[in-house]
Amino acid sequence: MDVSTCLKSLLLAIRQYRNNRSALNASQLQKHIEDISGLKCAGVLFSGQVLPSECLSGLMEVAGDINTSHALTGTIISLLAQFASDGETKEALHSSYNFTGTLAAIIHCNRSTPEEPLVLQCLNVLQRLTYNVRTLHCASHIHELISFLMQHVQSSNDDIVKACLGLVANLCRHDVTVQAHIKSQSNVKAFYRALINFLGHNCLTVVVFALSILSSLTLNEEVGQKLFNAKNIHQTFQLIFNITVNGDGTLTRNYAVDLLVDLLKNPKIADYLTKYKHLSVCLSEVLGLLHSKDPDTASKVMELLVSLCSVPVLRKLVCETVLRPPAPRLQPGTRKGVQARGSEPSLALVHWVTSPLDGPEQCYMQALSLLAELFEEAIGSSLCSSAQSFVELLLQEVLVLLQSPDSTEGDQLLKKHCLRAGRVVDFLLVLCGDDALRMLVSQRVSPEVCVSQVELLLSYSQDLTGSTCSTSSYQLSQLCAEVVLKTLELMSHLRQTMPDMETSFYRILQDQRMVTPLSLAMTSNRREHVQIALRILFEAAPLPDFPSVILGDSIAANNAYRQRDGELSIRRSSASEDASFISKSFPTMHTEPSGSASHSIDSLIEKLQNGVELQEKVKDVHMSEIIDVYEQKLSALASKESRLQDLLEAKALALSQADRLIAQYRCQRAQAEAEARKLASLLKDTERRKEDLQAELNDQLLEVERLKSDSQQLLQHNGRLQAVADQHQELKGTYNQLLSRYDKSEGTLKDLQAAHISLTQQAEGLRKTNEGLRLQQERTLAELAEKEQQIKGLKADVLEKDSNITGLQNELRRQEEQIKEMEENISILRKELNKTEQARKDTSIKASSLELQKSQLEAKLEKIEEELGKHTQMIAMIHSLSSGKLKGDVTANLSL
Numbered sequence: 040m041d042v043s044t045c046l047k048s049l050l051l052a053i054r055q056y057r058n059n060r061s062a063l064n065a066s067q068l069q070k071h072i073e074d075i076s077g078l079k080c081a082g083v084l085f086s087g088q089v090l091p092s093e094c095l096s097g098l099m100e101v102a103g104d105i106n107t108s109h110a111l112t113g114t115i116i117s118l119l120a121q122f123a124s125d126g127e128t129k130e131a132l133h134s135s136y137n138f139t140g141t142l143a144a145i146i147h148c149n150r151s152t153p154e155e156p157l158v159l160q161c162l163n164v165l166q167r168l169t170y171n172v173r174t175l176h177c178a179s180h181i182h183e184l185i186s187f188l189m190q191h192v193q194s195s196n197d198d199i200v201k202a203c204l205g206l207v208a209n210l211c212r213h214d215v216t217v218q219a220h221i222k223s224q225s226n227v228k229a230f231y232r233a234l235i236n237f238l239g240h241n242c243l244t245v246v247v248f249a250l251s252i253l254s255s256l257t258l259n260e261e262v263g264q265k266l267f268n269a270k271n272i273h274q275t276f277q278l279i280f281n282i283t284v285n286g287d288g289t290l291t292r293n294y295a296v297d298l299l300v301d302l303l304k305n306p307k308i309a310d311y312l313t314k315y316k317h318l319s320v321c322l323s324e325v326l327g328l329l330h331s332k333d334p335d336t337a338s339k340v341m342e343l344l345v346s347l348c349s350v351p352v353l354r355k356l357v358c359e360t361v362l363r364p365p366a367p368r369l370q371p372g373t374r375k376g377v378q379a380r381g382s383e384p385s386l387a388l389v390h391w392v393t394s395p396l397d398g399p400e401q402c403y404m405q406a407l408s409l410l411a412e413l414f415e416e417a418i419g420s421s422l423c424s425s426a427q428s429f430v431e432l433l434l435q436e437v438l439v440l441l442q443s444p445d446s447t448e449g450d451q452l453l454k455k456h457c458l459r460a461g462r463v464v465d466f467l468l469v470l471c472g473d474d475a476l477r478m479l480v481s482q483r484v485s486p487e488v489c490v491s492q493v494e495l496l497l498s499y500s501q502d503l504t505g506s507t508c509s510t511s512s513y514q515l516s517q518l519c520a521e522v523v524l525k526t527l528e529l530m531s532h533l534r535q536t537m538p539d540m541e542t543s544f545y546r547i548l549q550d551q552r553m554v555t556p557l558s559l560a561m562t563s564n565r566r567e568h569v570q571i572a573l574r575i576l577f578e579a580a581p582l583p584d585f586p587s588v589i590l591g592d593s594i595a596a597n598n599a600y601r602q603r604d605g606e607l608s609i610r611r612s613s614a615s616e617d618a619s620f621i622s623k624s625f626p627t628m629h630t631e632p633s634g635s636a637s638h639s640i641d642s643l644i645e646k647l648q649n650g651v652e653l654q655e656k657v658k659d660v661h662m663s664e665i666i667d668v669y670e671q672k673l674s675a676l677a678s679k680e681s682r683l684q685d686l687l688e689a690k691a692l693a694l695s696q697a698d699r700l701i702a703q704y705r706c707q708r709a710q711a712e713a714e715a716r717k718l719a720s721l722l723k724d725t726e727r728r729k730e731d732l733q734a735e736l737n738d739q740l741l742e743v744e745r746l747k748s749d750s751q752q753l754l755q756h757n758g759r760l761q762a763v764a765d766q767h768q769e770l771k772g773t774y775n776q777l778l779s780r781y782d783k784s785e786g787t788l789k790d791l792q793a794a795h796i797s798l799t800q801q802a803e804g805l806r807k808t809n810e811g812l813r814l815q816q817e818r819t820l821a822e823l824a825e826k827e828q829q830i831k832g833l834k835a836d837v838l839e840k841d842s843n844i845t846g847l848q849n850e851l852r853r854q855e856e857q858i859k860e861m862e863e864n865i866s867i868l869r870k871e872l873n874k875t876e877q878a879r880k881d882t883s884i885k886a887s888s889l890e891l892q893k894s895q896l897e898a899k900l901e902k903i904e905e906e907l908g909k910h911t912q913m914i915a916m917i918h919s920l921s922s923g924k925l926k927g928d929v930t931a932n933l934s935l
Contacts, residue, residue, distance in 0.1 A: 204248035520556030
């Protein structure tokens with residue numbers, strides 16, 4: 040079954056399902072969708088034709104209906120998600136069919152059940168659809184989608200968390216409106232806290248998503264300055280480079296590279312990266328990824344390198360890293376050198392530059408841009424001479440890319456060829472900035488290559504002149520004109536060293552087909568295109584056969600139609616799209632009549648000059664009258680040409696209106712036919728329903744009896760429901776109580792948080808106090824060691840004093856024996872002797888306590904010695920009294 044038949048069947052199934060949403064029609068529609076998904080019909084579906092557009096619009100309507108089953112909606116989303124990887128189809132889904140709004144509406148309808156597989160499927164498709172695509176802030180349900188994402192980033196399901204974070208990162212990137220909307224939300228602070236918590240997540244994809252969102256929202260705010268300051272930014276750099284080199288997958292690597300590219304746009308962070316100490320090692324590891332066989336990885340790495348080249352210091356480092364190793368020189372027609380030196384990043388760039396034209400476009404485009412950046416830096420530096428061998432290798436491979444593709448492949452392949460050829464010529468123009476490299480280019484580039492390139496593009500532009508130009512054809516025509524002018528500028532640089540190139544250059548400049556690219560470039564809104572056109576025009580204007588008049592008419596007509604387009608867009612806002620299309624397509628439509636008229640006038644002038652020469656030979660006297668006749672004819676032709684141009688403008692407007700009316704008529708006729716078929720089917724259905732209703736009437740009479748019994752059951756059920764309602768009221772009261780308890784608990788939590796903060800501060804103070812006490816303890820231990828030395832000295836003194844006390848005690852014993860002998864005679868002094876004995880006991884006790892009171896030992900010993908002296912005197916006195924003196928004398932001495 041071909042694609043057209045499948046689409047017709049699909050459209051019929053969609054209409055049947057919309058008219059009757061039965062399970063049978065849903066299964067038939069699902070079957071047709073599965074049949075379409077098995078065909079490679081992306082080009083047909085998004086071709087802009089009526090049938091595919093109606094099918095896609097019908098699928099969007101069915102998917103966006105809340106009454107559609109989840110299985111059918113998921114099948115439709117799976118079908119459309121197959122085309123979200125291609126750039127043009129993704130743009131069509133995003134802008135023409137509002138697929139983003141449909142998915143957001145589905146998520147909004149199922150917001151109460153975020154765990155549904157359909158919601159996760161919509162989130163994943165939205166993440167793919169919005170990657171590197173700007174979403175209109177006014178699209179349906181975008182605000183609700185953002186609120187849903189901010190609410191569910193802390194879900195317990197990791198898949199939902201990843202999808203939500205990735206989608207928020209896509210929506211926030213380079214979209215100030217979405218950023219402002221998120222910042223205006225009441226829960227934005229909690230959202231920031233959740234993102235900051237995700238920075239410690241064990242999944243690198245979640246970490247990169249969170250960093251990307253934070254950089255988009257807070258990079259120029261206080262929170263972003265704390266996150267991306269000089270203290271933390273080096274860890275961020277290391278994380279990004281680690282993910283880029285050893286990432287979880289292509290998706291994580293892409294977001295990591297995008298994050299670093301966005302951060303480099305901030306001058307402060309770019310300066311931090313230049314001071315990153317591991318940058319050289321990280322750059323070498325990143326360059327090693329160029330040898331990967333995955334084109335997505337290689338293109339993303341080259342995008343990162345091109346972004347690094349936007350910083351002068353980093354561009355110099357990248358240039359030295361890539362171009363410093365000398366590449367081997369390859370012989371023509373062989374690729375063995377690339378395989379032998381595959382570890383060099385420069386040769387990996389050559390591999391990606393020479394990838395097939397129908398391969399990944401970003402690979403060879405990014406590789407050519409990177410080479411242009413590197414050689415802009417290398418020219419004028421010491422690397423220029425060492426890179427000449429690599430330039431020779433590169434020229435052998437790059438010049439093959441300028442060969443014309445097969446014209447039977449279609450406009451899409453020609454567009455890719457123009458894009459790559461334009462980058463190749465830009466790279467060759469960069470090489471021409473150095474004299475030595477320009478000589479290498481002139482040795483490799485032949486005039487035939489440039490001429491064949493220009494002839495191909497001019498012939499294609501000429502084919503577009505006589506045809507009805509669509510928007511894509513007009514864009515392709517502009518692209519061809521841009522490449523033609525760049526090729527002519529390259530020929531202008533090389534013509535001084537190549538005589539054949541100069542001849543070809545001037546011959547192309549005098550070709551009337553050059554009017555179209557020059558007029559488009561002169562009226563372009565891009566500065567570099569106008570400058571290139573002016574340089575080419577400066578070279579071409581002095582040439583004798585240069586069509587300057589036709590170029591002036593083309594530029595004037597182009598400007599007039601641009602002005603007319605602006606006026607029509609103001610007057611007829613509904614037809615603005617068609618008017619702009621006419622203004623774009625006109626410059627290629629009006630060139631041929633103007634050129635043919637100018638050519639006819641030139642032929643008339645030539646005939647007139649030949650006639651004048653003949654008449655001069657025969658000396659005709661009526662030559663002035665003939666000249667007057669020809670001048671009148673010329674003026675009439677000029678006025679006729681102006682009228683024809685006005686008629687052509689009116690005809691173009693009328694043609695566009697007619698095309699629009701024809702399209703409207705076709706749509707209305709298709710709608711009328713569809714309505715007629717619908718009415719016929721309705722009539723048949725009505726007759727059939729009439730017969731069915733007659734049978735149903737009898738059934739209804741039987742059902743009335745059953746309904747009476749059911750009503751009794753319903754009354755009983757109503758009573759049960761009333762009891763449930765009462766129970767609900769009780770539960771509601773319990774809920775209010777729990778809610779109040781929750782509020783109290785929340786207040787308690789805040790108090791505990793404040794107490795936690797104060798305790799944290801007290802703990803910090805105690806830590807500082809502990810540190811001081813530790814230092815004081817060390818000083819005390821040192822003093823204690825000194826005291827122990829002093830104690831040892833005092834112990835030695837105590838031992839010496841003990842020996843003295845022992846001698847004194849012996850002497851005391853001898854004296855006590857003498858006292859006992861005199862007890863009989865000295866009864867009066869017995870009390871004194873008792874006191875002396877008590878003092879002796881006290882002295883012995885004090886002597887034993889000297890071990891504990893070392894500091895008072897000497898003073899106490901001196902007192903004891905004084906007391907012993909007194910006792911000795913008393914004993915001597917007693918001894919003298921007891922030796923036979925008179926009692927009167929004794930009494931006198933005692934009294935004394």
